[in-house]
Structures are given as C-alpha cells and as structure tokens.
Amino acid sequence: MQVTLLTSKWCPTCPEAEKVWSEVARQRPIEYQVLDVADKAGRTLVSNLRIKSVPALVVDGKLKAVGVHSLGEALKMVDSAA
Template structure:
C-alpha cells in the first residue's frame, strides 16, 4: 500500500497529520511519502486529483481523505483496528 500525505509549509494542521501518519506507518505496512504541494511531484498529484485542501491523504493513487485524523481513525481507514 502506498500512502502519500500532501502538505504545505503554511498549513497549521499538516505537521499533526504528518505525525499521525508516520505513527500509523510503524503499525501498518505501507510505503509512506510526505510531499509538499510546492514541489513538482506534490503539484502533479494535486493537479491530477483536483485536490483543493491540505493535508490530503492519497492511498494507492486515490484521494482517501483530507484534514488531520486521530490515529485510531487512520488505523480503521487502513483496516488495522
């Protein structure tokens, strides 16, 4: 499973989302990438998926959710609860 967390330097919620997803990656096998939407790869994903807000979570190429979720909700989303 490939999980991409799209973030921005100006986003006040993004560091929290990044922390939760990094913690989840220690509990559930996944390939985790944190991408800044100001960088080329992040911009391409935002454009292709028409993402309007960050943090945005992309799982295996599909937008899964936006915003920061508690660890328990993230684990449920990944089927690990």
C-alpha cells in the same frame, strides 16, 4: 498499499497529520511518503486529483480523505483498505 500525505509549509494542521501518519507507518506495513504541494511531485498529484486543500491523504493513487485524523481513525482507514 501506497499512502501519500500532501502537505504545505504554510498549513497549520499539516504537522499533526504528519505525526499521525508517521505513527501509522510504524504500526502497519504501508509504503508512506509526504509530499509538499509546492514541490513538483506534489503539484502534479494535486493537479491530477484536483485536490483543493491540505492535508490530503492519497491511497493507492486515489484521494481518500482531507484533514487531520486521530490515530485510531487512521489505523481503521488502513485496516479497512487492506
């Protein structure tokens, strides 16, 4: 499972989302990356999926959720998708 978290340097909630998803990546066997929407790869993904806000969670190439989730919610999302 490929999990990409789209973030931005100006986003006040993105650091919390990064913290949660980094912990999920430690607890579950996922391929995890963080992309800044200002970088080329991030801009491309935002454009392709028409993402309007961050933090945004992309799972296996599809927009799964936006916003910050608790660790429990994030683990459930991964477990239900597996």
